[in-house]
Amino acid sequence: MNIAAGVNEHMAQISNYLVYSAMAVYTLAFLAHITEWIFGSRSRVGRTARAVAAPAATASAPAVRVKQRGGGTAVLDRPKVVTRDASEDRGATDGPGAAGGSEKGDLYGRIAISLTTLAFLLHVGGVLARALSVGRAPWGNMYEFSVALGMVAVGVYLALLALGKNVRWVGLFLITSVLLDLGLAVTVLYADSDQLVPALHSYWLWIHVSCAIICGAVLHLGALATLLYLFRDGYEVRQAQGRLGKLDSMMERLPAAASLDKFAYRINAAIFPLWTFTIIAGSIWAESAWGRYWGWDPTETWSFITWVAYACYLHARATAGWKGRKAAYLCLIAFGCYLFNFYCVNIFIVGKHSYAGL
Amino acid sequence: MSTTDTGTGTGVDDAAEALSTAPREDGDTAGGSPNLPRLGVLGWLRWFWRQLTSMRVALILLFLLSLAAIPGSLVPQEGVDPVKVADFLKAHTTLGPIYTKLGLFHVYSSVWFSAIYILLFVSLAGCIIPRSWQFVGQLRSQPPRAPRKLDRMPAYSTWRTQAEPEAVLASARDTLRARRYRVAPGEESVAAEKGYLREAGNLLFHIALFGMLIAFAVGTLYKSDGNKLVVTGGGFTNNQTQYDDLKHGAFFEPDNMAPFGFTLNAFHATYERSGPQKGTPRSYAADVTYFGADGKDHQRTIHVNEPLEVAGNKVYLTSHGYSTVVTVKDGQGNVAYHGPVPFLPLDGNVTSQGVIKVPDAVGKDGKRDQLGFAGLFTPTMAIDPVNGPHSTFPALDRPALFLSAYHGDLGMDSGLAQNVYQLDTSNKNLQQFKDAKGTPIKALMVPGDTWTLPNGAGSITLNRIDQWANFEIVYQPGNSLALTSAVCMLIGLAGSLFIQRRRVWVRARRTEDGHTLVELAGLGRSESRKVAEELAVLVTAVHAEAPTAAEEPQEAQPDSVPSDSLPHEDHSDKEQA
Numbered sequence: 001m002n003i004a005a006g007v008n009e010h011m012a013q014i015s016n017y018l019v020y021s022a023m024a025v026y027t028l029a030f031l032a033h034i035t036e037w038i039f040g041s042r043s044r045v046g047r048t049a050r051a052v053a054a055p056a057a058t059a060s061a062p063a064v065r066v067k068q069r070g071g072g073t074a075v076l077d078r079p080k081v082v083t084r085d086a087s088e089d090r091g092a093t094d095g096p097g098a099a100g101g102s103e104k105g106d107l108y109g110r111i112a113i114s115l116t117t118l119a120f121l122l123h124v125g126g127v128l129a130r131a132l133s134v135g136r137a138p139w140g141n142m143y144e145f146s147v148a149l150g151m152v153a154v155g156v157y158l159a160l161l162a163l164g165k166n167v168r169w170v171g172l173f174l175i176t177s178v179l180l181d182l183g184l185a186v187t188v189l190y191a192d193s194d195q196l197v198p199a200l201h202s203y204w205l206w207i208h209v210s211c212a213i214i215c216g217a218v219l220h221l222g223a224l225a226t227l228l229y230l231f232r233d234g235y236e237v238r239q240a241q242g243r244l245g246k247l248d249s250m251m252e253r254l255p256a257a258a259s260l261d262k263f264a265y266r267i268n269a270a271i272f273p274l275w276t277f278t279i280i281a282g283s284i285w286a287e288s289a290w291g292r293y294w295g296w297d298p299t300e301t302w303s304f305i306t307w308v309a310y311a312c313y314l315h316a317r318a319t320a321g322w323k324g325r326k327a328a329y330l331c332l333i334a335f336g337c338y339l340f341n342f343y344c345v346n347i348f349i350v351g352k353h354s355y356a357g358l
Numbered sequence: 359m360s361t362t363d364t365g366t367g368t369g370v371d372d373a374a375e376a377l378s379t380a381p382r383e384d385g386d387t388a389g390g391s392p393n394l395p396r397l398g399v400l401g402w403l404r405w406f407w408r409q410l411t412s413m414r415v416a417l418i419l420l421f422l423l424s425l426a427a428i429p430g431s432l433v434p435q436e437g438v439d440p441v442k443v444a445d446f447l448k449a450h451t452t453l454g455p456i457y458t459k460l461g462l463f464h465v466y467s468s469v470w471f472s473a474i475y476i477l478l479f480v481s482l483a484g485c486i487i488p489r490s491w492q493f494v495g496q497l498r499s500q501p502p503r504a505p506r507k508l509d510r511m512p513a514y515s516t517w518r519t520q521a522e523p524e525a526v527l528a529s530a531r532d533t534l535r536a537r538r539y540r541v542a543p544g545e546e547s548v549a550a551e552k553g554y555l556r557e558a559g560n561l562l563f564h565i566a567l568f569g570m571l572i573a574f575a576v577g578t579l580y581k582s583d584g585n586k587l588v589v590t591g592g593g594f595t596n597n598q599t600q601y602d603d604l605k606h607g608a609f610f611e612p613d614n615m616a617p618f619g620f621t622l623n624a625f626h627a628t629y630e631r632s633g634p635q636k637g638t639p640r641s642y643a644a645d646v647t648y649f650g651a652d653g654k655d656h657q658r659t660i661h662v663n664e665p666l667e668v669a670g671n672k673v674y675l676t677s678h679g680y681s682t683v684v685t686v687k688d689g690q691g692n693v694a695y696h697g698p699v700p701f702l703p704l705d706g707n708v709t710s711q712g713v714i715k716v717p718d719a720v721g722k723d724g725k726r727d728q729l730g731f732a733g734l735f736t737p738t739m740a741i742d743p744v745n746g747p748h749s750t751f752p753a754l755d756r757p758a759l760f761l762s763a764y765h766g767d768l769g770m771d772s773g774l775a776q777n778v779y780q781l782d783t784s785n786k787n788l789q790q791f792k793d794a795k796g797t798p799i800k801a802l803m804v805p806g807d808t809w810t811l812p813n814g815a816g817s818i819t820l821n822r823i824d825q826w827a828n829f830e831i832v833y834q835p836g837n838s839l840a841l842t843s844a845v846c847m848l849i850g851l852a853g854s855l856f857i858q859r860r861r862v863w864v865r866a867r868r869t870e871d872g873h874t875l876v877e878l879a880g881l882g883r884s885e886s887r888k889v890a891e892e893l894a895v896l897v898t899a900v901h902a903e904a905p906t907a908a909e910e911p912q913e914a915q916p917d918s919v920p921s922d923s924l925p926h927e928d929h930s931d932k933e934q935a
Contacts, residue, residue: 079517079906081894083512083514194630194635289663291665291830291834293840294574296435296465305424308421308423315420319413319417322417349431
C-alpha cells in the first residue's frame with residue numbers, strides 16, 4: 001500500500017469538460033440518427049419493403065473461389081457450397097436498415113456514425129484524464145464506472161462496425177441508452193476525483209472492475225438486440241397476419257427476428273465466460289481483502305443471480321419450448337439483474353461493495 | 359415451437375446422432391399421449407428421475423435458484439451481520455418471527471435453498487454421468503459413415519472430375535488430416551469429425567461445478583473465523599480462549615488449531631487531509647512479529663489487502679482504533695490499574711467510546727471501593743452545542759478524553775459475563791461522582807493530565823494514546839479446490855461456447871460416363887455459418903487436386919438441388935446442457 005497520491009485538480013476538470021463535450025456530440029449523433037430514421041420512413045423503398053418481403057429464397061450460398069494453381073489453362077466452373085439454413089425462421093429477410101434505402105437518410109446515418117466516433121474519442125479522453133488526475137484505474141466509484149461502461153459500449157459498437165458486421169441498426173438505441181447512462185452519471189452519481197479507501201488498493205481493481213465494465217457494456221448490447229428482437233418478432237407475426245400498425249414502418253427496417261436473436265445469443269454467449277471470470281476474479285480479491293472468497297455480500301449475491309440468469313438464458317436458447325420469446329425474456333431479466341446489482345444494490349442496500357460516496 | 363425435434367428418417371438425424379450427447383427432449387411426444395399405462399412405484403420413480411434430469415426441470419431449478427438467492431440480499435443475514443438481524447427483529451415484531459420461521463435470516467443455509475441446489479446438482483449428475491460415458495464411447499468409436507444423401511446436409515458441394523475416385527478420396531483424407539480432423543477409414547467415402555473439445559469442455563464445466571460444491575462444503579464444515587483486538591505491544595496466540603469471538607463449522611476441532619502467534623509492534627494509518635472526502639482512510643499498516651510452526655520469529659507488515667499467511671491460517675487486518683493508556687490510583691494512593699484501554703470507534707472520524715474498570719481499587723477507609731470510568735475519546739477534539747464532544751478528523755491531531763467517574767460495586771463478581779466496553783450504570787451499588795450541588799462531574803483530559811476524584815477517592819492519569827488493531831484470523835480449507843474448479847469452469851466454458859463440433863463427409867464414385875462425381879457435405883450447429891465457410895476451404899483444396907471435368911455441363915447433377923419444400927430438420931439445437 002503506497003502513500004496515497006494527491007489529486008490533480010486540473011486534470012479532473014479537463015476530464016469533466018471532455019465528458020460533457022462527448023455528451024454534446026452524442027446528442028448531435030442522436031439527432032442525426034433520428035433524421036436518418038425519419039428519412040427512412042419517408043423513402044419509397046422503405047414503404048415498399050413491406051410488399052417485397054415475400055418468403056426469401058434459400059440463404060446466401062457463398063461462392064467458392066477456386067485458385068488455379070500451376071497456371072491452369074481453362075477457367076472452369078467452380079463448385080459452389082450450397083447451404084440449407086436449418087434455423088426456424090419465417091423466411092423473413094433483414095430489413096434495409098434505418099435509412100430504408102433513402103440516400104439522404106443514409107447520409108445522415110453516416111454523419112451519425114462519424115459523430116459517434118468523435119464523441120467516443122472525447123469520451124476516451126475524459127476517462128483517460130480522470131485516470132491521470134488520480135493516478136489509478138478510472139473506475140473507483142459509480143460515476144467513473146458508468147462513464148467507463150458507456151465508453152466500452154460505444155467502443156464495442158464501433159469496433160463491430162469497423163469489422164464490417166451488420167450492427168448499424170443498433171446505433172440510435174445504443175446512443176440513446178449511452179446518453180441516459182452518462183446523464184445519470186453526471187447528475188446523480190457524480191463524485192469528485194479522489195483517492196480510494198484502503199480496501200480498494202489492489203491490482204484486482206484493474207482486473208475485476210474492468211471485466212465487470214466490459215461485461216456490462218456487451219451485455220447491454222445483447223439486451224438491446226433482444227429487446228429489438230421482441231419488437232421485430234411481434235412485427236413479423238403481425239405481418240404474417242396482415243395487420244400492421246403505425247410503428248411497423250420502423251420495425252420493417254430492422255434485421256429479421258432470427259438475425260437479431262442470433263446476434264443477441266452470440267454476443268451474450270461470447271461474454272458469458274468473461275462474466276464468469278469477473279466473479280472469479282472478485283472472489284480471489286475478496287479472499288485476500290476480506291478473508292473469504294464468497295460471503296453472500298449483496299453485490300456478490302446479485303452477481304451470482306445475474307450469472308445464473310444468463311446461464312438460464314443460454315440453456316433456454318438451446319431447449320425446445322423455451323427458445324424464442326421465452327429465452328428473450330430471460331435475457332432481459334438477466335440484464336435487469338445486472339442493472340439492479342449496479343444501481344439498486346449500490347445505492348439502497350449496504351454491503352461491502354459500497355465505497356467512496358456513491 | 360419445434361415439432362420437428364425427432365427425426366423423420368431423412369438421414370440428417372442419423373448423421374447428427376451423437377454430434378451432441380445432449381439429452382433428447384421427450385416432453386413434446388409424451389405429453390399428448392391419451393392412454394398412459396398405469397405406473398407402479400418403480401414407474402413413478404423412473405418418471406420422477408426422467409423429469410428431474412430433463413433440461414426443462416433443470417432450467418426451472420436454475421431459475422428458482424436465482425430467485426431464492428434474492429431474499430438473502432434484501433433481508434439482513436446472520437452470517438453477514440448479526441447486529442442488523444437483531445435490530446431488524448426489534449423493529450419488526452410481527453414480520454420478525456415469520457422471517458425466523460422461514461429461515462430468511464440465514465437464507466443460504468436454509469432448507470428450501472439447500473433443497474433447490476441439491477435437486478439441481480442431482481439433476482446435473484443425472485445428466486452429466488450418462489453424457490460422460492457416451493462421450494467416452496464416441497471417442498473410442500469412429501466418426502459415423504457418410505449418409506446416403508449428402509445433399510440434404512446443411513452445407514453441400516459437388517462437381518465432376520476426371521481424377522480417379524481413390525485419388526480424390528486420398529487427397530480429401532490428407533487435406534482433412536492436415537486440418538486436424540479425425541478421419542475414419544472407409545472405402546467409398548471419407549467421414550471426418552473435429553471439435554471434440556466442445557463436448558469435453560461442456561463436461562469439464564459441469565463436473566467443475568461439482569468440484570466447486572465440494573470445495574464450498576469443505577470450507578463451510580471445517581472453517582474457523584475469529585476476531586482478536588490487539589493493542590500495540592500486545593500479542594495473540596492461536597488458541598480458542600484467545601479469541602474475542604470465534605465462529606466455526608460443524609467439523610472444527612479446537613485441539614487441532616495450528617500453532618502460531620504474533621505481536622503487534624506498531625500501527626500506521628493515513629487519512630485524506632482535504633477535499634470532500636476529508637477523513638477517508640487512505641492506508642492502514644500493522645507491523646507485527648510473528649511465529650509459525652517453526653517457532654522462529656519473523657517480521658511482517660500486514661495491510662488491508664495483504665493478509666499474513668501462517669500455518670494454513672490467514673490473518674487479516676480489519677479495523678483499528680485508539681486505546682488510552684491510563685494509571686488509576688485508588689483512595690490509598692496505590693496504583694490500582696495501569697495499562698491500555700481500547701476505545702471502540704463510533705463514527706468515521708473515530709469518535710470512540712470506552713470504559714475503564716478498576717475492580718481492585720480500595721477506598722480511603724480501607725474498604726473495597728471499585729472505580730469505573732465511562733468515556734468518550736476524540737482523536738481531534740471539537741465541541742459544539744448540537745453534537746456535543748466529537749471528533750472532526752480520524753488522526754491524533756488534538757486528542758482528548760471526556761470522562762465521567764463511578765465508584766462502588768461494578769457487579770463483576772455476580773458471575774454473569776460482562777461486556778468490557780460497557781459500564782452497567784443501572785446497578786444501584788454503583789454511584790456516579792457528583793459535585794456539591796448533586797450534578798455529575800465530568801473531566802476533559804489531554805495526554806499528561808491527571809484528574810483527582812472528589813473526597814480522596816483516587817485519581818486517574820492519562821499517560822498517552824496508543825493504537826489498537828483488530829485482526830480476523832481465518833482458517834478455511836478447500837480454497838485451492840475452489841480455485842482449481844473455477845479455472846476448470848472457465849476453460850470448460852470457453853471450450854463449450856467457442857469450439858464448433860462439425861462433421862465432414864467426402865464421397866467420390868464413378869459415374870456411367872467414366873467421370874468421378876465428388877460430393878462434400880458438412881454438418882455442424884445451425885447457429886454458425888462457419889461450417890459452410892470451412893467446407894468451402896476444403897472444397898478449394900480438394901478441387902485443386904481434382905479439377906472439374908472441362909466439358910461437364912453444370913445441369914447434369916443428379917437429384918441434388920435442395921429445395922425449400924423439404925422439411926427442415928432441427929438437428930443441432932440441443933448442444934448445451
